[in-house]
Amino acid sequence: MWLPTSEKYRDFLDRYLPLHSSYAAGELTEEAWREWAREQLRRVVALTQEGSPFYAKHLAGVDPRSLTLDDLPGLPFTTKDDLRAARYDILSRDLDEACFFYETTGTTGPATPCPRDQREVIASNTQVTEGWRNIFADVFGDRAPRVGVMGPTEVHSLGDTLGDVARNVGSAVAKIWPYSPVIGFPKALQLMRDLALDVVFCTPNVALSLAKAALAEGLDPRRDFAVRVFLVTGEMCTPDLARQIDQAWGARTYNALYGAQESLVIASACARGRLHLARPNYIAELVDPDTGARLGAYGTGELVVTMLIDGIKPLIRYRTGDLVEIAPNDCGCGIQGPLVTVVGRTRDRLVLGERGFQAWEIERAVLDGIDGAYGYQVVIDRDGTGEDLLTVRLDLPGGPDPARQSAHAARVAARLGVRCRSEFLDDLDAITTTGAFVSWKAARIHDRRTADDHETAAARRLAGARGHRS
Numbered sequence: 495m496w497l498p499t500s501e502k503y504r505d506f507l508d509r510y511l512p513l514h515s516s517y518a519a520g521e522l523t524e525e526a527w528r529e530w531a532r533e534q535l536r537r538v539v540a541l542t543q544e545g546s547p548f549y550a551k552h553l554a555g556v557d558p559r560s561l562t563l564d565d566l567p568g569l570p571f572t573t574k575d576d577l578r579a580a581r582y583d584i585l586s587r588d589l590d591e592a593c594f595f596y597e598t599t600g601t602t603g604p605a606t607p608c609p610r611d612q613r614e615v616i617a618s619n620t621q622v623t624e625g626w627r628n629i630f631a632d633v634f635g636d637r638a639p640r641v642g643v644m645g646p647t648e649v650h651s652l653g654d655t656l657g658d659v660a661r662n663v664g665s666a667v668a669k670i671w672p673y674s675p676v677i678g679f680p681k682a683l684q685l686m687r688d689l690a691l692d693v694v695f696c697t698p699n700v701a702l703s704l705a706k707a708a709l710a711e712g713l714d715p716r717r718d719f720a721v722r723v724f725l726v727t728g729e730m731c732t733p734d735l736a737r738q739i740d741q742a743w744g745a746r747t748y749n750a751l752y753g754a755q756e757s758l759v760i761a762s763a764c765a766r767g768r769l770h771l772a773r774p775n776y777i778a779e780l781v782d783p784d785t786g787a788r789l790g791a792y793g794t795g796e797l798v799v800t801m802l803i804d805g806i807k808p809l810i811r812y813r814t815g816d817l818v819e820i821a822p823n824d825c826g827c828g829i830q831g832p833l834v835t836v837v838g839r840t841r842d843r844l845v846l847g848e849r850g851f852q853a854w855e856i857e858r859a860v861l862d863g864i865d866g867a868y869g870y871q872v873v874i875d876r877d878g879t880g881e882d883l884l885t886v887r888l889d890l891p892g893g894p895d896p897a898r899q900s901a902h903a904a905r906v907a908a909r910l911g912v913r914c915r916s917e918f919l920d921d922l923d924a925i926t927t928t929g930a931f932v933s934w935k936a937a938r939i940h941d942r943r944t945a946d947d948h949e950t951a952a953a954r955r956l957a958g959a960r961g962h963r964s
Contacts, residue, residue: 506613506804510774514620517774517830528563531777534802536561539569541804545586548576549810566777566800567788572812577606577756587611587806596651598755608755610651614805618758619655621772622751623662625762628829629748630663630693632765633723638664639692644672644682644700651755656695665693672700672707679707687713690720695750697728698735699927699937702868705742706889716744725750725763730838730853730934734861741866752836757799757812761834770823770831775802778832779811780820783840792832794819796840815840817852842935846874846882847912853934859909860886863902869926874941877913882943884914889922924957931956 513530516522539558542549552570577584581604589595592609610618630639643656653669660667668689672682683704686694694701701724705715713719724739724747736747748767753759760776761769771778780795781788789795797818801808817837825833838853845851860870868889875883886906899916907914928937936953946954 503612507616510613510617510803514617514774518624520828520830522830527773530774531802532561532563534804535563535566535777535800537804538800538802538808539810542586542808542810545588547583548580549584549586552576553810563777566779566811569811571786571798572809574606574756574813574815577809578604582607584809585609585807586804589806592806594651594654596755606756608651609806610758611806613803614758614807615655615658617775617803617805618753618772619658619662621775622655622659622759622762624829625751625764625770626659626663628827629723629725629763629765630665633746634692638666639723640689641665641667641693641695642686642689642691643667643669644694644696651758652695655759672704679704680711683708683711683713686719686721692720693723693725694721695725695727698726698731698739698747699729699869701726701739701747702742703927705739706868715742719743721745723748727751729937730836730857732854732857732861734858734864737865738861738867742868749836752818752834754814756807757801757809757814760797760799760814761831764825764827764829766825766827768825768827769834769836770825770829771820771834773831776800777802778820780818781813783817792820792822794837817843839933839935842933844874844935844939844941846884846910849911851910856910857934857938859906860888862905862909864888864890866890869922870938871922871926872939874939874943876943882912884910884912885917886914887917887919887922889920890918891920892918893920894918925953928953928956 513522536558539553539556539561543553543558556569589609591611593612593615594610596608597605598608641660643653657667657669668685668691670682670685671677672679708715721743722745724743724745726747727750731749739745739747748763749769750763751759752761752769759772761771763769777800779788779798780790780793781798783796794817797814797816799812799814800810817840819835819837821833823830823832842853843850844856856872860872861867870889871887873885873887877883884906895918899918903914903916926937933949936949
């Protein structure tokens with residue numbers, strides 16, 4: 495693993511690397527973790543109060559020297575709106591200390607600056623490296639696979655982060671952007687074949703769009719490519735959606751990591767396809783998404799994270815806006831950390847009939863019993879009696895099939911408790927490809943019961959230039 499040589503990072507490296515080694519080996523006790531977390535919380539709060547104009551006001555009156563983990567619920571939340579409003583005032587160190595500059599996509603509001611310094615890069619990438627080693631050893635044995643990385647934009651962290659992780663595990667990496675006007679899908683497919691890429695890191699939509707593009711060029715994704723593993727992120731991917739990718743490519747699909755530009759990598763995957771919290775880097779809390787009340791260490795709720803790395807942009811009690819389930823680690827894979835399952839965004843909850851559903855539940859209902867789909871969209875109407883009516887559109891080869899459509903509609907209706915009809919199509923609205931940029935709901939749900947919100951409008955604008963032929 496590459497490490498900085500500057501002496502200004504020596505203190506951090508001397509503290510972090512032994513802790514990580516102990517943690518990765520399963521030798522870090524709960525008492526030792528709590529001591530680390532308490533001392534880092536004090537260090538981070540002091541740093542933010544001194545260096546961040548936002549936190550100097552936000553945490554005014556807090557004495558970091560006496561903070562304990564039990565005091566954390568008394569600190570105020572940091573929200574996405576705070577980040578948008580504060581922008582560079584959220585930073586706790588000078589931009590001169592950054593080694594990379596990134597920003598959020600800005601599709602639904604002002605882009606948020608997300609610079610990173612060496613401390614944050616080392617801590618975040620070290621956790622992802624452990625996950626890749628675990629998966630690659632399981633699939634490829636001692637051989638270091640060739641990796642293709644397909645990120646959303648050139649100012650996204652994915653390319654740099656995963657390039658560094660690939661170097662850590664000894665893999666060659668190619669950064670390929672299929673939605674780039676320079677690369678495009680034909681060139682991306684050519685590079686995948688020429689380089690005989692074993693692993694592709696991308697969004698679920700890109701994995702399926704690549705398969706469709708290959709078929710359009712007369713290629714068989716299962717026969718004409720070497721890909722054995724898809725590592726996906728950026729969008730929700732239930733086991734049912736992963737199954738569609740597996741079937742299209744004859745590969746194994748993993749939810750590779752969970753995080754965001756502003757919060758870095760919160761959890762990464764293991765060989766058994768489960769996400770593990772990067773516990774040396776975060777204190778994780780679960781709160782009620784409506785009231786903010788704490789819900790305990792395990793269970794389901796909105797994830798709130800406090801960063802323990804004293805880098806350029808640590809966040810205190812940051813409300814991610816994501817519903818997750820956290821459970822004790824019973825995985826047995828060798829990777830440490832509690833298990834994290836991403837349920838969906840808090841804003842993506844839907845009411846159908848008289849019941850509320852999470853994004854995860856809807857995707858699973860839509861894809862239950864379906865094989866070989868390249869995507870889906872759900873249209874919600876109200877019929878003449880005021881009852882909700884779903885139309886599920888599936889991108890399935892072969893076109894309409896009345897018997898299968900009827901059976902599918904019956905399954906969805908039984909799962910979701912509302913009337914449903916199904917349509918099997920050869921293609922879908924390009925808005926379904928925008929989930930990683932905007933949201934699952936804006937990309938997958940067309941709710942005609944209400945007017946389009948700003949996220950849906952942004953997704954429609956973005957969709958105009960997308961599709962596997964671009």
